[in-house]
Amino acid sequence: MDVRAQISMVFHLDKCIGCHTCSVACKNVWTDRPGAEYMWWNNVETKPGTGYPTHWENQEKFNGGWVRVRDGELKLRCQNRADAFLKLFYNPNQPTLDDYYEPWTYKYEDLFHAPAGDDQPTAIPVSQITGEPMEIKAGPNWDDDLSGSPIYAENDLNLDKLTAEERAQLFEVERLTMFYLPRICNHCANPTCVAACPSGAIYKRGEDGIVLINQDKCRGWRACIAACPYKKIYYNWKTGKSEKCILCYPRLETGQAPSCFHSCVGRIRYLGVLLYDAERLVEAMSVPDAALVESQRSLILDPNDPQVIAGARANGVSEEYLDSARNSPVWKYVMQWKLALPLHIEYRTMPMLFYVPPLLPVIGRKTNQTYRHARGGFFAGLAEARLPIKYLASLFSAGNVEVVEAVLKKMIAVRHYKRAQEVKDLEPAAVERLMREAGTTPAEAEEIYALTSLPTAYERFVIPALHREESVEGVLNPEVCKGCSGFGHAPIPGRGA
Amino acid sequence: MIDSFLLVGLPYLAITVCVVGTFWRWKTQAFTWSSLSSQFLEARQLRWGSMPWHLGILLVLLGHLVALALPRVWGSLMTYPTLLVITETVGLGAGAMALVGIVVLAFRRLTSGRVQAVTTTMDLVVLALLFFQSLLGVLTALLHRWGAAWSTATVVPYFWSILLLRPDPSLVADLPPIVKAHLVGAWLVLLAVPFSRLVHVLALPLSYLWRAPQIVIWSGSRRARMQAKDLAVAESRREFLKGAAGVAVAGTLLSAGVLDKLVRFFQGPKISGEMETVLLAKRLRHLQMTAEEQALQLERQKNDRILIGRLSELSATKGKYFIDFHMAPALAFLGANGLPLLISAKCTHLGCTVGGDVDAQGQILCPCHISYFKITTGEPNPGAPAKTPLPHLEWAVVDAAGKTLAQRTAGGAIEGSLAGVPPEACQVYVCRPSPEGAS
Numbered sequence: 001m002d003v004r005a006q007i008s009m010v011f012h013l014d015k016c017i018g019c020h021t022c023s024v025a026c027k028n029v030w031t032d033r034p035g036a037e038y039m040w041w042n043n044v045e046t047k048p049g050t051g052y053p054t055h056w057e058n059q060e061k062f063n064g065g066w067v068r069v070r071d072g073e074l075k076l077r078c079q080n081r082a083d084a085f086l087k088l089f090y091n092p093n094q095p096t097l098d099d100y101y102e103p104w105t106y107k108y109e110d111l112f113h114a115p116a117g118d119d120q121p122t123a124i125p126v127s128q129i130t131g132e133p134m135e136i137k138a139g140p141n142w143d144d145d146l147s148g149s150p151i152y153a154e155n156d157l158n159l160d161k162l163t164a165e166e167r168a169q170l171f172e173v174e175r176l177t178m179f180y181l182p183r184i185c186n187h188c189a190n191p192t193c194v195a196a197c198p199s200g201a202i203y204k205r206g207e208d209g210i211v212l213i214n215q216d217k218c219r220g221w222r223a224c225i226a227a228c229p230y231k232k233i234y235y236n237w238k239t240g241k242s243e244k245c246i247l248c249y250p251r252l253e254t255g256q257a258p259s260c261f262h263s264c265v266g267r268i269r270y271l272g273v274l275l276y277d278a279e280r281l282v283e284a285m286s287v288p289d290a291a292l293v294e295s296q297r298s299l300i301l302d303p304n305d306p307q308v309i310a311g312a313r314a315n316g317v318s319e320e321y322l323d324s325a326r327n328s329p330v331w332k333y334v335m336q337w338k339l340a341l342p343l344h345i346e347y348r349t350m351p352m353l354f355y356v357p358p359l360l361p362v363i364g365r366k367t368n369q370t371y372r373h374a375r376g377g378f379f380a381g382l383a384e385a386r387l388p389i390k391y392l393a394s395l396f397s398a399g400n401v402e403v404v405e406a407v408l409k410k411m412i413a414v415r416h417y418k419r420a421q422e423v424k425d426l427e428p429a430a431v432e433r434l435m436r437e438a439g440t441t442p443a444e445a446e447e448i449y450a451l452t453s454l455p456t457a458y459e460r461f462v463i464p465a466l467h468r469e470e471s472v473e474g475v476l477n478p479e480v481c482k483g484c485s486g487f488g489h490a491p492i493p494g495r496g497a
Numbered sequence: 498m499i500d501s502f503l504l505v506g507l508p509y510l511a512i513t514v515c516v517v518g519t520f521w522r523w524k525t526q527a528f529t530w531s532s533l534s535s536q537f538l539e540a541r542q543l544r545w546g547s548m549p550w551h552l553g554i555l556l557v558l559l560g561h562l563v564a565l566a567l568p569r570v571w572g573s574l575m576t577y578p579t580l581l582v583i584t585e586t587v588g589l590g591a592g593a594m595a596l597v598g599i600v601v602l603a604f605r606r607l608t609s610g611r612v613q614a615v616t617t618t619m620d621l622v623v624l625a626l627l628f629f630q631s632l633l634g635v636l637t638a639l640l641h642r643w644g645a646a647w648s649t650a651t652v653v654p655y656f657w658s659i660l661l662l663r664p665d666p667s668l669v670a671d672l673p674p675i676v677k678a679h680l681v682g683a684w685l686v687l688l689a690v691p692f693s694r695l696v697h698v699l700a701l702p703l704s705y706l707w708r709a710p711q712i713v714i715w716s717g718s719r720r721a722r723m724q725a726k727d728l729a730v731a732e733s734r735r736e737f738l739k740g741a742a743g744v745a746v747a748g749t750l751l752s753a754g755v756l757d758k759l760v761r762f763f764q765g766p767k768i769s770g771e772m773e774t775v776l777l778a779k780r781l782r783h784l785q786m787t788a789e790e791q792a793l794q795l796e797r798q799k800n801d802r803i804l805i806g807r808l809s810e811l812s813a814t815k816g817k818y819f820i821d822f823h824m825a826p827a828l829a830f831l832g833a834n835g836l837p838l839l840i841s842a843k844c845t846h847l848g849c850t851v852g853g854d855v856d857a858q859g860q861i862l863c864p865c866h867i868s869y870f871k872i873t874t875g876e877p878n879p880g881a882p883a884k885t886p887l888p889h890l891e892w893a894v895v896d897a898a899g900k901t902l903a904q905r906t907a908g909g910a911i912e913g914s915l916a917g918v919p920p921e922a923c924q925v926y927v928c929r930p931s932p933e934g935a936s
Contacts, residue, residue: 089551130610195710198702206715216527219700240531496529
């Protein structure tokens with residue numbers, strides 16, 4: 001057993017209101033630079049929709065993620081060790097600027113300096129790359145809230161497996177069924193970007209699992225961009241280096257939640273430590289699709305198990321991390337309650353960002369031009385959910401409907417339980433039956449309710465001390481630490497000649 | 498003057514600047530070290546430019562490098578006409594491919610607005626350099642065919658002369674201007690390396706072929722501990738390696754020495770022709786001397802008597818040395834009776850030659866271990882190392898007519914006399930000892 005700690009995340013999609021505050025917070029802190037204008041380390045997509053970059057889920061085109069060769073063996077979909085060299089010159093899997101959008105600004109000064117005339121002066125859009133006037137054809141969140149549109153929503157690849165009837169379900173009520181999917185780097189436990197980087201510039205931090213790119217070692221070979229199935233590595237066209245979400249590690253190291261977490265209006269984001277067994281990583285990620293969610297859960301270790309604690313200590317996991325792992329909201333959502341699921345686990349990178357799928361209950365439907373309450377009362381049965389389970393399963397469980405069903409059942413049960421408690425308009429016996437079916441208890445329901453609806457910031461973000469000060473403590477031999485600490489020069493990052 | 502700058506000064510300038518500048522950039526400007534790919538901004542044209550350019554130029558460079566690095570192998574391979582034709586064809590093909598690629602890339606860079614947004618002056622310089630260099634290369638291949646062969650006697654030695662600090666521009670001075678321009682272009686490209694995106698060639702990520710798929714870096718206490726462990730291992734390993742290296746070096750030197758001696762022993766001495774003639778001459782002289790000796794011996798075997806000299810030449814106190822029939826030294830004296838007295842001069846102790854001077858006691862001395870022998874009897878003095886007496890030898894005295902006047906026979910008896918005959922007329926001979934030998 002090789003116990004490692006990972007700072008993991010849960011996004012509760014039922015609470016996301018799609019306000020993009022997270023994206024803007026991130027942009028203002030990290031990507032407000034030349035070359036990075038188009039990057040959204042944090043973005044929020046409308047689902048169903050095509051996402052950013054457009055059709056990022058299309059691995060036929062971008063060839064991201066791992067492919068299962070057989071049990072216990074994975075290979076990169078985008079390259080092997082030899083043809084990676086051919087792809088240095090031209091990488092057919094790399095998305096171009098047009099797959100994202102061309103960043104632009106407006107010529108605001110025209111508003112002030114335009115000569116007097118008969119018409120109002122306008123600020124025309126100009127490209128932030130060429131500086132030339134441009135026609136805006138796409139932008140970040142271009143399909144925001146356009147779930148009903150045939151251009152965007154209909155092209156969502158996750159709809160491909162749905163029957164016509166199930167598709168119709170999506171558009172049942174006023175042609176508007178959608179939810180928001182905020183995405184950041186998943187800080188995968190088995191990242192393809194690391195495995196694909198020819199220069200070996202990308203690495204996973206041992207103590208917290210954050211995936212980072214060494215900007216001095218990156219040579220701009222762009223293999224990581226193709227390899228990441230979530231397209232969460234971006235190419236800085238100005239510096240010629242790849243960049244990605246750093247989980248605001250400078251903030252984490254000072255005990256603050258990352259910008260996007262901190263600024264989240266809906267308070268949908270949770271952050272905490274998970275312990276996992278790195279030894280069985282590849283083995284667990286090379287099982288058939290339907291078993292992947294369960295397989296990932298089998299890797300996540302119980303922080304209360306004395307054997308796990310001993311293994312963690314032996315591996316250098318600090319006591320603060322173990323404490324944090326025991327109080328981790330992520331542990332509760334993912335393992336205790338089994339409510340949070342990974343996004344597109346079929347890419348087999350073992351993402352460490354989990355989503356509580358949205359519960360969009362049908363409260364009414366139109367029949368013969370008459371609008372009625374749905375059968376089964378306020379929270380209707382799963383079969384009538386406006387979001388087909390198959391669609392959710394294609395996002396969150398590699399197509400395994402049962403996994404998603406179990407999650408939604410439990411969420412419905414908790415709602416019925418609380419409604420019976422607060423509004424008292426439900427049969428206690430019926431609620432009890434529902435809870436039994438969903439496999440939950442009143443105590444658990446209370447806990448779920450408390451952490452979902454009433455959590456404080458300290459309950460949402462359980463951040464261990466990262467002990468970065470120890471990294472300069474390794475002064476065992478001056479030879480080893482020479483140049484690692486103290487004062488050095490920090491040149492301003494600039495494009496090479 | 499301009500030639501010596503372009504073919505000698507420029508190369509050294511380029512090599513120095515390239516090495517020093519690249520190291521400086523690697524140490525201090527790591528962030529700027531990138532392929533600076535613009536595929537993100539424009540992919541379609543890049544594919545048709547970058548692929549042929551890179552593949553073509555890599556093949557061409559490989560050919561150039563092999564020819565420069567292994568001139569003898571290359572030169573001998575290029576003597577096969579088929580191989581030469583294949584090399585030239587492949588080289589020209591690859592060169593043309595690279596040329597097409599660089600043209601497409603140049604066109605793309607000059608026409609695409611997005612790509613222009615990331616174009617620096619240095620990019621244009623590099624593009625121009627590489628375009629002209631490829632063009633000159635292709636022209637050389639077309640106009641001055643079989644460069645793969647003729648360069649082995651001109652460009653390759655020139656390159657090595659530069660590298661070995663014995664610059665010899667005369668090797669390439671008479672080449673056509675296109676080829677010379679191509680050479681100068683090569684040095685210019687080298688000169689541009691540290692200041693341009695060309696450094697990305699040195700970033701070829703070969704380690705990707707064998708590195709582990711996942712990279713985990715620890716920075717906390719675990720790293721410190723792991724470092725301590727690694728350091729301890731590394732240090733003990735280092736000590737061991739140092740010792741092992743010492744033993745290995747000593748062992749190698751020792752065995753090299755032994756082996757050297759062994760090999761030399763079995764090879765035999767190595768001598769120059771001059772030395773050999775001297776040695777042969779010496780040997781010839783030895784052989785001649787041996788032949789003379791053999792002839793002398795043969796003569797002795799033929800004759801029954803060997804002449805020693807006239808009787809008048811003999812003295813009672815100073816012996817006359819001669820060689821007897823056993824090829825041993827012997828002394829001839831004039832006896833008290835006026836007759837010759839012949840005695841072996843080979844000491845009976847260990848075979849030294851006994852001295853010829855007779856002392857007051859009538860003895861001769863063997864100087865090796867001090868044995869005195871009485872010449873009248875041949876007996877050694879008592880207590881001398883020699884225990885047996887020196888034997889007397891048989892002799893004969895012959896007159897001028899050849900008539901034997903007197904002789905000493907094997908028994909020691911003397912027959913005849915010399916009465917009345919002057920000693921000047923008497924020849925003294927030593928006689929072949931009788932088969933039973935000793936007297």
